[in-house]
Amino acid sequence: MIGRKKELSFLRKGMIEGGSLRCAFINGDQGIGKTTLIENLYSLLIAKGNHLMISANGRDCNCSDELLTHFTRNLLSSEHLEIGKALNQFARKITINLKPPGGQVKTGNSVSPSDYFINELNELLDGSSSPNQQVTPILIIEDLDSLGEDQLNWLSGEFNHALRKSVRFKNCRFIFSSTKEINHFRKFFNDFGFEKPVDLKLRGLSLLETEELIQFHEFGYVSAEDLLETSKGNPALALKYLQNGFIMNNNKKDMEVTIEDTEFDLSKLPEKELEFLLYASYPAKINRYNLEHFCTPKLAAFTYNWLKRTPSVCQELPHGDIELNHSIKQQMRAFHLEQEPGKAEELATLASVLDLFYEKFPDTESHWIPVNMTAFNSFSKNLCRKVFDEFEYEQIFHFLKTHEDAFEQRGKFYSLNEETKQLVTRYMELSGMEPQDGLHELIEKAWDEDQVAFQQRKAKIETERANLDNEISDIKSQVTHFQGLKQNIEDGGKNPQQNKSRRIITFNMSTALVAFGLVIVGASLLSDMLGTYHAACGLAVTIFGFFWPNVEVKKINPDGAISTSNLAVETQHRSLDHRINGLLSRANSIAISLETLGKEQTELEEGSAEPYLSSINKSS
Structure with a gap:
């Protein structure tokens, strides 16, 4: 590494296990070699030792959530730890939880996103490495000056506290880079707890180093003095001039472009x-x-x-x-x-x-979703809720809405369409990706459980439908009966014979005649003037008073019953209509229930007709 061997050696020795370097701040102009230095350090630490590299670039992060997401994506470990696959699974899980469809971080009850990230990482390290194996985490943040004040406060506050609470991260090392000098970040480092971070200010290339750069890239015809003067010792500018075919004019001390328009000259690249x-x-x-x-x-x-x-x-x-x-x-x-x-x-x-x-x-x-969906022959949202956790289910639900063209839908059940299935299967074959561990077993278990539940529910549906059908038959009989009564009443009102009047003679007691007759009888018994004749007349009047004839003219129905008045007919009509309407309303309600049960039965038959697990996965 031209011009940075001293800094690289210092960082490597300080960051290895047993090294004393806690925090390094690399600063210098843009293109001076900060990222190249960090990348070379990456290579050395990953090749040997037990390091866990957690990195992010401030230019790519607009908020604290994005910083956490980039920490997760960029996790790398030393080859000796052999946790690369576990880190990939960890990154997928954490990214889903830190960035759900709704945009809010979901980490649990009162756990902050920082605590959640560090706790999950601790669990991964505890489960993937032996208890005595020392892992040295190294946190690298490039372009620190691109972060806003809120992000810096989050790093030195919430995230810093999460690190300090973790036993695994007590020996964490830190590397920051920036185009601004360290004095610009004094408050940040003080809040973080770094009293004296090591300040590595990268200088420009010397004349000898510029010559070495020219020779390394095989540009022997270029003057090192002129390149150094023009690039100001900036390695990125020097390389740009060299790689784009610039030739130094020693008289004018400037660069003249001679790049060809046809092809980029790759021969000069290392x-x-x-x-x-x-x-x-x-x-x-x-x-x-x-x-x-x-x-x-x-x-x-x-x-x-x-x-x-x-x-x-x-x-x-x-x-x-x-x-x-x-x-x-x-x-x-x-x-x-x-x-x-x-x-x-x-x-x-x-x-x-x-x-x-x-x-x-x-x-x-979201690439894990179509990969996992290939394990299904058919699936429903309820099935996904069973075999995936809450956060994964939300991701799948959002995916179904945004990629409707990738699926076929039959009722409540979905499946990848043939074209998408072939593409995803080919992608899995070439990339080596597979559905998550244990998914096939979960699908088979859900299938067995649902088959039992389906059969039980089908039996209940059949019983409910039979009961409702019987109730419908009873309602039909009652409605027919009430409609017949109503018709009889209406027919009785329209019969012409009912209009003929008849005299109805009844006998009632006349109190006045009875009293009058009794008075005459009494008087004839008490008075000598009245004789037997008057007594007989009084008795006759009394008897006649008990059986006084009463003649009424009424309309008679053909069956001999006395016809009721129009008001009574209307009252009976309303009563019968009310009962009929009540029965019809209940019948409509039963019809809706039967339709709902029919749909549910159809869905159950669809769900039990096609196995959940793909035949490809089942055979394998």
Whole structure:
């Protein structure tokens, strides 16, 4: 590493287990070599020792949640720890919980996102390494000056407290970089608890180092003095001039452009940068995640960061992805095909599948969803709620709404359509991704449980339907009966014979006649003037008073019953209509219930007709 060997050695010795360096602050102008220094330190620490690297770049983070997300994505460990796969699973889980569809961090009852992140990382380290194995975490934040005041306060406050509460992170080391000097961050370091962080100010290249740079990149015809004067010792500027074909004019002391418009000259690039370009030449749109399909996560991170710092070979797309220059991509692929035809064809095939997969599913954080959905022959939202946790279910529910074209829906059940299934299956074959561990067993268990529940529910539905059908029959009989009564009443009112009047003679007691007759009888008995004749008349009047005839004219029904008045008929009509309407209302309610039960039975039959577990996974 030209011009930075002393700083690299100092950092490596200070950061290894047993080293005394707690916090280093690397500062210098843009392009002076801060990121390159950190990347070389990365390589050394990952190759040996027991280090856990947690990093983020301030330029990519607009809030504390994004800092945590980048810490999770960029986790790397020393090869000796052998926890790379566990870190990938951890990153997927934590990213889901830190960034759910609603946008709010979900970590538990009263646990802060920082505590949640550190606690989960502690559990991973405790479960993946032996109790006596010492792991040295190293937190690296580049471009500290790009962070706002709220983010700096969060780092030195909530996140710092979470680190200090963890036994695993008590020996954590810290590296920060910035274009601003350390005095600008005094408050931040004081709040964090660093009294004297080591200040590494990177200087420009010397004349000898500039000459070494020229020779290393095989630009022997360039004057080191002129390059140093023009670039001010800035390695990035010097490389830019060299790699873009600038030739020094010793008389004018300036740079003249002689770059050709045809192809980028790759011959002057070092082997490491050519390796970066080789990996980047396959995906159509480059990001750190799809690069990991072509190389290790560490090389993917280095490649991505180098491309971000080298705009002459690529361009940044609106959503943060990078696109390699077309001429460079063609040259690198042609070179690789010539050197390793078998490997080149393999990577080209992988790239074509990845490009289609990333085009259909651009959100890298949700790629686990279609991969896991291939384990299902059919699934419902309720089934997903059973086999996935709450946060994963919310992600899947959001995914179903945003990718409706990838699924076929039958009632409440979904399945990947054939085209999507083939694409995802091919992606899994080439990338080595698989559904999460234990998913097949959970699906089979849910299938067995649901089959028992389905049969029980079907039996209940059949019983309920039979009862409702019987009730409908009873209602029909009652309605028919009441409608018949109503018709009889209406027919009786319309019968012409009912209009004929008849005399009805009844006998009632006349109190006046009875009293009069009794008075005459009494008088005839008491008076000599009245004789037997008067007594007989009084008795006759009394008897006649007891059976006084009463003649009434009434209308008689054909059956002999006395016809009721119009008011009584209307009252009976209203009573019968009320009862009939009540029965019909109940019948409508029963019809709705029968329809609902029918739909539920159909859904149960659909759910039990197709197994949940994909036949491919079941056979395997």
